[in-house]
Amino acid sequence: MERKRKAGSVSKGLTLVELMVALAISSFLILGIFQIYSNARVTDKVGQAVGRVQETGRVVLDMLSRDLRMVGYYGCIDPRTITSQSINVVALNSPITANDILDSSLQGFDVASGWAVGTQFDNTDIAADAIIGSDVVAIQRMRSSGVSVASEDITATTITLESKALGVQKDSLVLVANCNGGHVFRVTNDVSEDLILRHDESGNTQSVFSAWYGTDASVMGFVSSAYFVADTGRNGADGADIFALYRQYDTSTSGAAGFEVEEIVEGVESLQIEYGERVGDGNIRFVPASTDGLDMLNVESIRIAVLVSSTDNVLQAEDELTYSLLNESVVVSDDASTGLTHSKDRRVRQVFRGTINLRNRPISKDS
Template identity: 40%
Template sequence: MMKLSHGHKNSCRAGRQRGLSLVELIIALALSTTLILGIFTVYMDSSQTSRLATSLARIQESGRIATDVMARDMRMVGFQGCADPDDVTLNVIANNPPTSNFFETTLRGWEVDSGTWANGTEYDNTTIESSARIGSDVIAVQRGESMEIELTGNMTADNANVQVVGNDVVRFAQNDLVLISDCEASDLFRISSTPSSGTWAHANNVNTANRLSQAYTDAARIMRFSSSIYFVADTGRSDIQGNAIFALYRQSLALDGSFSAPQEIVEGVESLQIEYGELLGTNNIRYTTADNVGDMAGVVAVRLGMLISHTDQVRDIGDTADYALPGETVEAETSAAAGAVTHPEDGRLRRTFISTVMLRNRD
């Protein structure tokens, strides 16, 4: 009886012993490691997808803004109110005018193949000429810009003062350019008096003559003369890999005839390529680059193309793709031919944006 009781106690003690064997521990660690790696992989994939989506969204936004800003100016090329540019010639009496032939200078384009592309124009020896990116294009637009200003009465003679009123009167200063027009005539002059008084003189101390082409009535429109140039230039900033960040810039002519500071419109524009739709004698439209246009006055449409990137390095491998833009192909650096427009083979995401704009005043 005593032996049976002793064996029973040993059996109970052995049954109460619990734990993990080495094999079980290794399996548990392997499963835990696999689970952690899986969670980490999902997180990294999700983070990469989020970065790609953010980069693409920023590029899409930049493309939309750049296209909208440029298209707004392009559509209104040569605008001078209801005066048809084909029938009404802008009478320029302002001293130091931004144009002597408005119809000829309302739209101009250049292929930037060197640092002297603006030779012989008002942009020669300016920061625009020296900073515009070689291989990209430049386009300049002139037009009238509508203002909240009205004539308060008829002029008594073509050399009489112009009486005006409106919220935008305060935006003008003495010696500023003014474009005035109706459906029969248009004039560009400088204000010789103090504009805030509402009495705008056009004396010959700031004009070549003090007479407009006619005595305007209160049906005439007062406009700001707008002269803008668009180009791609280095921002002076770099991405994380040290590559230069480029942007689309606009520089405007101030009302007093001086150049304003360049305005950065959109970051990430690496190339601007433009084709001009020239109306031929056959009534067909031929799209070609600026250096091949026969007559810029015959251009009725503009095809804008931009290569835009985002500053974040979101690609797993370098960008070796070539991108087709109007009149040009932007090639990866290592595969580019001599003289070709190139982009760095970095980890930035890139997209092209192409838009055709019809010029409303070039029928």
Template identity: 35%
Template sequence: MNNQKQKGFTLIEIMVAVVVSLILLSGVIQIFMSTKQTYKFGEALSRMQETGRFAIDMLTRDIRMAGYQGCADLSTIPANIIANNPPVVSFGSEAIGGWEYTGSWTPASPAQPAAITSLVKANTDVITIKHASATGMQLTGNLLVENANIQVTSNTIGAVANDVLFISDCTTADIFRATSVSSGGTVTIAHASSSNTSNNLSKAYGTEAKVYAFNDSVYFVGPTNRTNRQGQNVFALFRRNGSGTIDELVEGVENMQILYGDRADNGNIRYVPANDVTLNMTRVVSIRIALLVHSIEPVNNTVDNTIYNVAGTNIGVSGTVTHASDKRIRRVFVTTIKLRNRR
């Protein structure tokens, strides 16, 4: 009897091979999905950290400038204000302002923050910062009299008619409103009484004086009116300037809490929120800012139920101040900033 040699694979061998292949394929898919999830998490974390650093850096640079009025020392030289409808009544005491917004303002809000009431996220803090611009325009010649027009070499700050401007040297400072700003060649800035309580500055300034822009900014957290791919709201840090222009600075900032370093007569500094009735803003020498930053997309495997301590305010998925109950990752960024122009 002749035995024929078996050729090919038996059904059992094929089934075993298929099962082994499926097991291997499943492992490959799991590795791929795990790697993809790890990549998404790492990318979201990196972007979130970049958001936090950028926001803190921007706030730090502006807050440090609060009260700056050129060479004139804020602690010994009060700015003389002649501008009509001035942005401040007393520049020294109003260089920093802070509010708690819970649907209403605490303390009561002046015009600048009140203008953003419909834009601010409830249970977040708002801060205003006022200072002269970092760079100024040098006078080309001495003013012969106090009401003379001001001449500068070039309009490097982009001043236009009706702008509020500073002029200062190391002994005197004035805040006025420009009634006209010429273009081309030597720039002439007029400060007539039509836009000022008087056309007289404190003195006839010399060539050592400079003209600065008056920077008036309010920072707040609000909705972007955008959502992520899951339809979840995206929040951002915003800035409104004195002319009413609002800029979105960086997305992903969900909450901002601020404490003010109020220095007592004995030199001790206590950090309190803006709604503390004993807070004296004229004694504030430092600011502590904390930002709760979220990733744009949900990259966690589980819902974030963490309670975050944001400058003394607990923020969780329930309570007075909350964050969304979702799978986005969150981090708190904190810094304390010294006011360089307060002593």
């Protein structure tokens, strides 16, 4: 039986006004959710950029610290007694000589207006690429991981090692030394399974050393490096230049001088260095490399500051800050082509500083 609908009980849908109110509320909710998502995305990008910048800063300080601490390391020879007679350099085309083995172990350069003509790095990638206003530091030392001598041939033209851990090859520059002295020479043979290193006159000024080395001696590889900041040639999403820390290392052979350059880590915009020199009154003064009267042989510690940036724009406001790096300030500029200026962009930037104590300096304990 059909029911009768009561009068006044007609079903109603949403009115136009109610629909518009519902749409407005929904729109506000959607916009709010989108804004939260957008802010979270920006925050995530900034967080990732900050993390990368901090990681880069730690890597740079750690790498420079490990290398600089070992400046002037020549095995167990006491750095306070080392002289040009302590280590004989017989290798052909060596980047060091007996007379400057101490002076060349640590060198600093302020590239204020151009590369200093006449240095050993003249006409190399450093001279061409190191950005103006950023510092360059050059280091020479022996590798800390040496291999003991097992025996020496009676003719003194070969050295036999205890193991293959040295990792040298033909034309490598190495030092054989005990605690009294040593010889820097070039390996002249293809290192074979019998662990023999030859040092004949094809790579050296003499094949017979002036000293005999027994089982109390060890052999170490030679390290010659220079660190500098340069333009990578790459650009960020905003089109701005990306800079990086580079290392130039010695690849010379008996026939010719040579250097290779490798990019260490991108995002480094400036490197500033001060050298802690022990002066006459016993105090240490920290000064730039260009300071008159600075004696690198009296440098016991080094201060480093680097300005690191992200590679892309992630901040909401442009960076117009001035950053203090030891004795220099890096300011914002429309022409950010030097180590003392940075672009007016939205990149994350942070300064990292460190002080490194040098272990192998020719300074007496009484000084």
